[in-house]
């Protein structure tokens with residue numbers, strides 16, 4: 001599209017998302033890779049929470065969490081999710097929607113192993129999203145898993161990644177007088193070609 005210049009240029013939306021995230025890494029004070037992840041429960045009630053985007057692959061976005069959490073339950077029952085990244089320093093957002101599959105096996109093992117020991121033990125100790133009696137009970141669980149696994153906890157079977165393969169990616173950049181620029185990349189399914197449209201702000 002002739003009109004797609006400046007920060008919107010390029011024919012690969014994943015490369016574009018990576019480039020925007022790289023810019024944000026230089027300007028954001030904290031967590032430039034934080035995404036607001038939206039899911040929907042069985043009754044259709046939406047839900048949102050922040051998670052960290054850990055990888056932008058050739059054709060997918062990857063984040064990690066507890067497979068017994070509420071978000072996991074909602075992702076698995078709907079099979080799809082959406083997220084938005086917003087960088088206040090750049091005044092830009094990227095919106096992504098699509099089907100989601102698990103990232104397990106060696107890729108998840110490698111990412112888990114790259115985390116700090118405390119984070120790895122914390123993943124074992126936390127029954128994410130379920131009620132907790134007290135902070136003391138959580139710390140007792142951390143002590144228990146530390147005694148069990150020592151310095152090399154394996155990836156818990158209930159913890160791993162999710163890969164979102166988008167059918168829609170929208171790049172948004174702030175413009176003067178609310179005349180923002182928006183470009184939506186869309187395709188009917190993750191195997192099809194992208195169509196790119198400029199949208200009204």
Ligand SMILES: Cc1cc2nc3c(=O)[nH]c(=O)nc-3n(C[C@H](O)[C@H](O)[C@H](O)COP(=O)(O)O)c2cc1C
Pocket residue numbers: 031034047049050051052053063064065066069070071072128129
């Ligand atoms: C900046 C930020 C980053 C976070 N990153 C993650 C993450 O990568 N994975 C995760 O499971 N929770 C992460 N959390 C915690 C989630 O927001 C949430 O509290 C937790 O995953 C439970 O959500 P759920 O009950 O909807 O499953 C993060 C929170 C914040 C504020």
